[in-house]
Amino acid sequence: MLDPNLLRKDLPTVVKALALRGLAFDTERFNRLEAERKAVQMETESLQARRNALAKQIGQLKSRGEDASAVMAESQAIPEQLKQLEAKLGAIQGELSDWLLTLPNLPHESVPAGESSDDNVEVRRWLPPGMPTNENGEPAALQFEPRDHVEIGEPLGLDFDTARKLSGSRFMMLRDQVARLHRALAQFMLDLHTSKHGYQECYTPYIVMGSTLLGTGQLPKFKDDMFWVTKGGAPEDDEEREDLYLISTSEITLTASVRDSIIPAEQLPMRLTAHTPCFRSEAGSGGRDVRGMIRQHQFDKVEMVQIVHPEKSYEALEEMVGHAEAVLQALELPYRVVALCGGDMGFGAAKTYDLEVWLPAQNTWREISSVSNCEAFQARRMQARFRAGKGKPEYVHTLNGSGLAVGRCLVAVLENGQQADGSVVVPAALRPYMGGVEVLKP
Structure with a gap:
């Protein structure tokens, strides 16, 4: 939520900043x-x-x-x-x-100007040592016709037909080797973030109240992107019923855990992580990525959240990007880091970096993680504050990022590890979670 005092004291600055996001105040x-x-x-x-x-x-x-x-x-x-x-x-x-409550956050002064993803700015890219490249500095084409993750995955246990029979389109069922690989990815990510990066592992609710979503910024603007259910009760209690929502990311529950709190300054920063399913209606995304696992109604994600002192939030942003990068590097997946322009950032973000992984079958980079600093935008909505000594409480800054989206990571592992015979090489970092299996064979 924007600071009403800033609007009163410096309206022209707010108007100019919102214009960078394509919004006429x-x-x-x-x-x-x-x-x-x-x-x-x-x-x-x-x-x-x-x-x-x-x-x-x-x-x-x-x-x-x-x-x-x-x-x-x-x-x-x-x-x-x-x-x-x-x-x-x-x-x-x-x-x-x-x-x-309907207005987005103001972009940080370092955010690139632009209207769409075409205006995002590449910051850096990383390729596994020894990987051949083309003239554009991208991974060179495979020595055989690349298959997409659907064609590779189905002989390994990726089952869309059963999921479609059970739930309709944009759901998946995983079996056998692919199911184990999916589980291995999530366990590896959690272990890396908790043992190396200092995050506290959490298990959170998958269903939350509307007031929780109001605090983190999903409501009221994005209600159509959520799945929601009506709280049970006798028919005569209709007026007391409350809408409950399936979480679209555990950013919601991890960030909202400090709602209506005054945190002692010495407890900052707080680093939290969780592995949860995520539920999204994907309203307005018809026709986009309808094949495969890229855009699903239900998918898994390992989320990272930091609650920090305002003076430390941009340092924390760079740190969190590094934590997401560490996952991709350990899995030997080529990726690039992109700074999003003002017109392409999420609603609550003041600055965002996307990590995009290389997918050989599409011959392009695809988003696999988004890491954002929301500054005090969510904290003001949630009344999440900290107190240094006997001073007046101040709003914390909140940050969130995928560490990573498990399904999209599975897609990247299948496509980048594919061999001409349809087998898939398992990244060395995952083999301890796979019982030592080095190659998945149809």
């Missing part, structure tokens, strides 16, 4: 609400001053034995007037708050 509406708010507050202060003056006047009249009934009548009318003004002010502030 309604200054006329904001100025109208501000004028109404100030008028109500001034009238309230005037009435409060009048009430105090009348109280003094009543005391003086009574001390002199004079009639104070007229003054008392005026004084007795003021509480109701103040109550009406309070309701009016609440309505104005409520409209402003509801509006601010």
Whole structure:
């Protein structure tokens, strides 16, 4: 949530920053609400001053034995007037708050300008030592016609037909070797983040209340991207029922774990990780990646979240990108790091890096991790603060990133490890989780 005080003190800067995200801020509406708010507050202060003056006047009249009934009548009318003004002010502030909940975060000054993914800026790329490259510095074409992960995976246990029969399109069932490889990837990621990178492993709920999603920024804007269910109860309790939602990422539960909290400064930074399924309706993505595992309604992800001191958040952002990179390097997967432009960033992000892995069958880079610094945007919505000593509580900064998306990582391992005979070489880092298996064979 944007800082209302920043809007009041430096509106032009906010308007300019939102324009970098392709959003035209309604200054006329904001100025109208501000004028109404100030008028109500001034009238309230005037009435409060009048009430105090009348109280003094009543005391003086009574001390002199004079009639104070007229003054008392005026004084007795003021509480109701103040109550009406309070309701009016609440309505104005409520409209402003509801509006601010729909506005995205302001981009950091280092974010590249641009409108779409075409304007993102490559920061660096990494290829396994000895991997041949083409004239563009990308992995060279395989010595045989590459298969995509669906063609490679189906003989190894990737089963879309059964999943479609059970749940419809954009679901998958994994069996045998592929199921074990999927599990191995998640276990490897968790072990790396907890043992090497200092994250605390968590097991979180998969279903959350709407207020939780409001705090982390999924609601109200992205309700159509969520799967939700109605809380059970007797029919006569309809008014008390509450919508519950399946999480689209454990960023939600990990970040919201500090909601309505004041954290001692010495507990920062907090590094949290979890492996969970993620559920997304993929509203508006019809026709995109309908084949295979790239865009599913249900998929697994190992998430990283950091809760940090505001002065440390951009240092933490670079650190988290490095943690995601460590996974890809250990798996010997070629990737690149891309800084997203203002028009391509997520709703709550102030700055985002995407990690894109190379997929031979598509002959291109595809996103496998997104790491973002949300600064105080989520913390302000969640009322998540920290206190240094006896000082006034301040908002923490929150960061999140995939470490990694397990399904997309499985796709990358299958496609990059494929051999001409349809077998797949298992990355050395995963073999201890695979019982020593080095090659998956159809």
